[in-house]
Amino acid sequence: MYGNSGTGLSKFSLHNQKILITGASSGIGRSCAVEASAQGAHCILVARNKAELEKTASLCKTKADIHVADLTKEEEIKKLAATVPQLNGMVNCAGIISPRPINFLKKKNLEEVFTINYFAAALLSGELLAAKKMEPGASFVFISSISSQHPYFGAAAYASSKAALESFSKTLALEIAPKKMRSNILLPGMVRTRMLEETKEAVGEENFKHYEKNYPLGFGEVEDVANAVCFLLSNESRWITGSELKMDGGLMLSGIK
Amino acid sequence: MDIQAFIKGLEAEIEDLPPGTLKPDTDYRKVAQWSSMHALIVIAYVDANFNVTLSGPDLRGTNTISDLYNLVQAKLKNV
Numbered sequence: 001m002y003g004n005s006g007t008g009l010s011k012f013s014l015h016n017q018k019i020l021i022t023g024a025s026s027g028i029g030r031s032c033a034v035e036a037s038a039q040g041a042h043c044i045l046v047a048r049n050k051a052e053l054e055k056t057a058s059l060c061k062t063k064a065d066i067h068v069a070d071l072t073k074e075e076e077i078k079k080l081a082a083t084v085p086q087l088n089g090m091v092n093c094a095g096i097i098s099p100r101p102i103n104f105l106k107k108k109n110l111e112e113v114f115t116i117n118y119f120a121a122a123l124l125s126g127e128l129l130a131a132k133k134m135e136p137g138a139s140f141v142f143i144s145s146i147s148s149q150h151p152y153f154g155a156a157a158y159a160s161s162k163a164a165l166e167s168f169s170k171t172l173a174l175e176i177a178p179k180k181m182r183s184n185i186l187l188p189g190m191v192r193t194r195m196l197e198e199t200k201e202a203v204g205e206e207n208f209k210h211y212e213k214n215y216p217l218g219f220g221e222v223e224d225v226a227n228a229v230c231f232l233l234s235n236e237s238r239w240i241t242g243s244e245l246k247m248d249g250g251l252m253l254s255g256i257k
Numbered sequence: 258m259d260i261q262a263f264i265k266g267l268e269a270e271i272e273d274l275p276p277g278t279l280k281p282d283t284d285y286r287k288v289a290q291w292s293s294m295h296a297l298i299v300i301a302y303v304d305a306n307f308n309v310t311l312s313g314p315d316l317r318g319t320n321t322i323s324d325l326y327n328l329v330q331a332k333l334k335n336v
Binding site: 099100101103104153154197198200201207 | 300
């Protein structure tokens, strides 16, 4: 279920803010677009799948632009940075998991995961800054994972790429602070997405239920992450930068069993 | 690779599984101690040895080791 407008609660205004969102074709990225648009943002949606981007745009409450781009390709990142309008924010949601035990890990597996989870986010941030597309006060938000600090079996490539992204976000925060720009990163635990459903199918229902028992508040919903993203994009969070926000439904309170 | 070699290779990767545990008609999810870790090893083993990618839905459609082996063979024919 996307969008929680109509609750009567006012949230953080993103009125007329131009926000670029990568990985906007599904899951957390799609939800960020829907929730940001509900706060008045003009979203620029980026992903490889045009049909899914159009679906996201149709769910948005305000006008949304679509940019089909393969962020594993450096030239497409440059082209994207050159063609987007001036931005007030950027949300990096594009990512893959590709779990694999370390004794099966090859360079191509590491490259595949790092290319989208780390290189794409880092290079796009740099290209947007170089092209002077980020307005003063702009906010960068990255999506990491609780697994960067508390990994699970098979997560070596994924968790490492997210840990690298956390260091990147903090360095970026330092470098862009003179322009009153900010960078923050979220570390969600298990969130109900299509990726999670696929994991459930792979590992079986019983194993999956065991995982959820570790979450005092249960697994998260994509809107839970999107709401935090909207806050970090908004001016109400203007004094927050370089932070890592864990969102794990209490997972780390008692540890993984 | 025939199914016996497939099983031998898989058992070698799953070190906590005594050799001879897996048979063609073994319902692998019912093997004692079977966990998500073993599912990941199966996926990685098939990828490394056959260059075949198994997805969650692929695995859901299998129960026995024979099912797994036949799935890999079918995917190899479709490459």
